[in-house]
Amino acid sequence: LTTGAPYRRHMKNFVKNYSDSEIKVREATSNDPWGPSSSLMLEISDLTYNTVSLLEIMNMIWHRMNDQGKNWRHVYKSLTLLDYLIKNGSKKVIQHCREGLFNIQTLKDFHYIDEAGKNQGKCSLPRPVN
Known part of the structure; x- marks a missing residue:
């Protein structure tokens, strides 16, 4: 019998009746300590070129971006995936980002201190030069 996070994720996917697109986003934005595969x-x-799949993908990304605390990897990996989709997916991804800009802007205040005392939500972007 399989146990652990992959098993729980598989069961949740089944119970919640997630689509193939939603399952792929959940896998790419999991709490596993490695990034989503290319x-x-x-x-x-x-899948972003399919209208229904695009909506499912973006809704799941927005949902994962709103996670907090110990699920900080969901947020980080959602941003990683979103960056990839903006560059490589349908142009409609950009339209969805414009419409959902509030979801991204709220992350300016995101923070999470892990068990080792490391701030996993600290923004490391360079400050603009005036």
């Missing part, structure tokens, strides 16, 4: 992000970007 092959998985490519599969998701290809």
Whole structure:
């Protein structure tokens, strides 16, 4: 019998009746300590050319971006995936980002201190030069 996070994720996908697109986004934005694979992000970007899949993908990304606390990797990986989709997916991804800009802007205040005392939500963007 399989146990652990992958098993729980599989069961939740089944119980919640997630679509193939939603399952792929959940996998790409999991709490696993490694980033989403480029092959998985490519599969998701290809799905953005389908109107129904695009909506499912973007809704799941917005949902994962709103996670907090110990699920900080959901947020981080959602931003990683979104960056990839903007560059490689349908142009409609950009339209969805414009419409959902509030979801991204709220992350300016995101923070999470892990068990080791490291701030996993600290923004490391360079400050603009005046």
